[in-house]
Amino acid sequence: MPKTAAVRKVIETLKREFPGKGAVELDRPEDVLLATVLSARTRDEQVLKVYPKLRAKFPKLSDLAAAKASDIEKPLSEIGLFRAKARAMKGIAALLLSRHGGKVTRTREELTALPGVGRKTANCVLCYAFQVPAIAVDTHVHRIANRLGWVRTRTVEETETALVRLIPAELHLHVNRVFVQFGRKVCLPRRPRCWTCPVARACAFPDKTPKP
Ligand code: SF4
Numbered sequence: 001m002p003k004t005a006a007v008r009k010v011i012e013t014l015k016r017e018f019p020g021k022g023a024v025e026l027d028r029p030e031d032v033l034l035a036t037v038l039s040a041r042t043r044d045e046q047v048l049k050v051y052p053k054l055r056a057k058f059p060k061l062s063d064l065a066a067a068k069a070s071d072i073e074k075p076l077s078e079i080g081l082f083r084a085k086a087r088a089m090k091g092i093a094a095l096l097l098s099r100h101g102g103k104v105t106r107t108r109e110e111l112t113a114l115p116g117v118g119r120k121t122a123n124c125v126l127c128y129a130f131q132v133p134a135i136a137v138d139t140h141v142h143r144i145a146n147r148l149g150w151v152r153t154r155t156v157e158e159t160e161t162a163l164v165r166l167i168p169a170e171l172h173l174h175v176n177r178v179f180v181q182f183g184r185k186v187c188l189p190r191r192p193r194c195w196t197c198p199v200a201r202a203c204a205f206p207d208k209t210p211k212p
Contacts, residue, residue, distance in 0.1 A: 001150075001166070002148075002149065002150055002166075002202070004166075004168060006202055007150065007166060007167055007168075007171075008168060008171065009202065010148065010199045010202050011167070011171050011174060011175065011178065013198050013199055014178040014179070014182050014198070014199065015174055015178055017178075017182070017198050018177075018178045018181035018182055018185075020181060021177065022044075022124075022128060022176070022177050022180060022181075023039075023044030023045075023047070023048060024036050024039055024044065024047065024048075024124070024128070025128045025177075028129075029103070029104035029125065029129035029130065030061065030096070030104050031051070031055075032104075032124065032125055032128045032129040033092065033104050033111075033114075033117070033121070033125050033129065034051070034054075034089060034092065035047055035048075035051050036121045036124045036125065036128075037085060037088050037089070037092065037116045037117060037121055038050065038051060038076070038079060038085055038089075040081065040085075040116075040121075041080050041081060042079045042080050042081075046078060046079050047079065049078070050075055050076055050078055050079055053075040054072070054075045054076060054089070056075075057071075057074075057075055058072065058089075061093040061096055061097055061102055062093070062097060062102075064089055064090055064092075064093035065090060065093040065094040065097055067090060069083075069086045069087050069090055070086075072086035072087075072089050072090055073086040076089075084116070085116065087115065087116075088114075088115045088116030088117075091114070091115035091116070092114045092115060092116065092117070095113075095114055095115070096114070104125065104129060106126070106130050106132065108122045108123070108126065108134070111125055111126075119157070119160070120136045120137060120138055120156065121136075122134075123135060123136035123137075123160075123176070124136040124176065127172075127173050127176060127177075131173060133169050133170070133172035133173050134172060134173075135160055135163050135164055135167070135172050135175045135176065136175075136176040137156040137157075137159045137160040137163065137176075138156070138176070138180065139156075139183075139189070140179050140180045140182070140183030140184070140187075141156075141159065141163075141175060141176060141179045141180070141183075142155075142156045142159045143183065143187070143189060144179050144182065144183055144187050145159055145162075145163055145179075146159070147187065147192070147203060147204070147205040148199070148202065148203050148204060148205070149203070149204025149205070150162070150163065150166055151163065151166070163175065186198075191209050192205070192208070192209055193209065194208035194209045194210075195209065195210065195211035195212075
């Protein structure tokens with residue numbers, strides 16, 4: 001288990017190397033929530049292409065709640081799972097209106113009660129919409145935390161629990177943002193680019209990729 005100072009150093013290094021925002025860090029909480037639900041098993045570029053079309057057609061939550069699911073499917077038809085996601089868009093809008101006065105709720109329990117919203121999406125909303133410390137663990141965060149040797153876990157749930165204990169609370173907000181960018185550009189799922197890695201010296205991965 002690494003020391004807190006070493007963990008902090010890695011995250012600070014990655015923050016400097018990857019200062020960009022996440023693709024679905026949109027302006028309004030409802031946009032963060034809905035776009036994050038659309039991003040399940042879908043590339044961010046595709047989400048950013050279809051989401052404006054969806055909201056141009058259904059600008060208000062009440063428009064989405066009142067729409068037929070088949071009409072919501074049309075602007076989403078280019079992305080995977082679009083039928084289920086259309087149902088989720090409608091269901092989320094309806095529940096935000098009926099239970100939360102048309103606002104996105106700020107508690108994890110209430111967020112995960114919305115259709116299509118799992119723990120990772122709820123944590124993204126807490127971080128990116130409300131700056132509430134949370135660690136959204138996706139495949140990038142899970143893989144990198146294990147390679148670094150910070151955790152020895154099999155599931156994203158175990159990884160979240162372990163990382164919440166390990167990482168100082170004031171850094172939780174940054175973990176998903178920097179690890180996702182790092183995982184897409186350097187610590188790739190296959191053949192990580194270890195020879196260019198800014199945190200290679202702190203990494204415990206035994207199979208680092210040599211410089212080609
Ligand atoms: S050294 Fe390689 S495996 Fe380790 S964090 Fe860097 S890119 Fe990932």
